[in-house]
Amino acid sequence: MAVKTNGVVDGILPEELMKLLLSLATKWGDGLDLKNLKVHHLSGAMTNEVYRISWPTKNENVPRRVLVRMYGEGVDRFFNRDEEIRTFECLSKKGQGPKLLGQFANGRVEEFIHARTLSAEDLRDSEISSLIAAKLREFHNLDMPGSKNVLLWDRLRKWLNEAKGLCSPEHLKEFSLGNLDKEISLLEKELPTESHDIAFCHNDMQYGNIMIDDKTKAVTIIDYEYGGYNPIAYDFANHFCEMTANYHTDTPHIMHFNTYPDLEERQRFVRAYLSSSGNQPSDEEVKKLVDEAEKYTLANHLFWGLWGVISAYVNNIEFDYMEYARGRFKQYWLRKPELLGASDDLLHVDGSAEPIHISPQ
Numbered sequence: 001m002a003v004k005t006n007g008v009v010d011g012i013l014p015e016e017l018m019k020l021l022l023s024l025a026t027k028w029g030d031g032l033d034l035k036n037l038k039v040h041h042l043s044g045a046m047t048n049e050v051y052r053i054s055w056p057t058k059n060e061n062v063p064r065r066v067l068v069r070m071y072g073e074g075v076d077r078f079f080n081r082d083e084e085i086r087t088f089e090c091l092s093k094k095g096q097g098p099k100l101l102g103q104f105a106n107g108r109v110e111e112f113i114h115a116r117t118l119s120a121e122d123l124r125d126s127e128i129s130s131l132i133a134a135k136l137r138e139f140h141n142l143d144m145p146g147s148k149n150v151l152l153w154d155r156l157r158k159w160l161n162e163a164k165g166l167c168s169p170e171h172l173k174e175f176s177l178g179n180l181d182k183e184i185s186l187l188e189k190e191l192p193t194e195s196h197d198i199a200f201c202h203n204d205m206q207y208g209n210i211m212i213d214d215k216t217k218a219v220t221i222i223d224y225e226y227g228g229y230n231p232i233a234y235d236f237a238n239h240f241c242e243m244t245a246n247y248h249t250d251t252p253h254i255m256h257f258n259t260y261p262d263l264e265e266r267q268r269f270v271r272a273y274l275s276s277s278g279n280q281p282s283d284e285e286v287k288k289l290v291d292e293a294e295k296y297t298l299a300n301h302l303f304w305g306l307w308g309v310i311s312a313y314v315n316n317i318e319f320d321y322m323e324y325a326r327g328r329f330k331q332y333w334l335r336k337p338e339l340l341g342a343s344d345d346l347l348h349v350d351g352s353a354e355p356i357h358i359s360p361q
Helices: 015-027 081-093 126-140 152-166 169-174 177-190 232-242 263-275 283-314 321-340
Strands: 038-042 048-055 064-071 100-104 107-111 198-201 210-212 219-221 228-231
Touching (some): 152 283, 177 283
Antiparallel strands (some): 210 219
16 A cells, blocks of 8 residues: 555555554454555644545445554654553543554554544634633543643753754754743743643644534544643643644645734633633633733744754654744744833843844744
8 A cells, every 4th residue: 555654664554554454453343455445644744644544344335444643753852652642542531532543663543533623714613613612621621640740841941952952053043042941931930820720731732633523513632742731821822823824735834823813712712611611701810811821822932933943854744844933933033022021131132022033024
């Protein structure tokens, strides 16, 4: 079965994956002939390669479907794969997301969820947006094993060190990586991190990680690779930023920040989140969380900017990671004076509110 993906040898699905699929088919009584496998690449993934694989069953009208996730190159630089698998299994047991069906050397097989993945346009639909908000509240209420300390700042520092170790001198200078440790410390100091607002966050709330059953209106959040405990405002910030992205265009790396959700849209989302518990929040509660989320967009820009720089050096997926990183860093320096104020102690080392090498358009 010819497929272009990481972990594929000479265009053939890995033998270990073939054996796993045969084992699953036998377990389900399908009598699989590998020649009957149908492989469909699912676009939009930027960390892994994702495929829907199907084959006929004894009931010819109902094919068997599974989802295969081929791990991207260098993903171990971003997170611990063993911890991510434990998170995946734990969430599955809690009724969140698909079941893990099996693992092989460079990937895994998951239950195929019979729901559609959201599109970029869906995030702007007020009804769907409210359903996402309620599901996110449910997700944040999960009690997950492991450390409940905020992971954002340590992860940013780890990724910064990774980026410095990979980058050419030109990119080190362009992205002012030598000064980003100060920026991370500044954000850690300035952004609110009240303990009662810390929860298990998804940290990658883009439309491709959200599914919906159009009949039942049930929403499922998938792909927990970046999951961990963080301020809930960070998940909102990430989701709002992702509302400017469309990864199914000719330029998927470009985020259109002129389409960033306006205040009314952000307030509506936060209100739907808070009211999903059955209690109506006050205007002050909504404003507080909206304001916090807005400040956390700065951390989100650094997070995905560093991700883009590292990915450009280690990942072979067809995506312009470096240009994506430029866009995120540019947005960071553009918004920082507005969100944190441009007082002397918040200025950049050259005395401006943005770095010399990445000036906002």
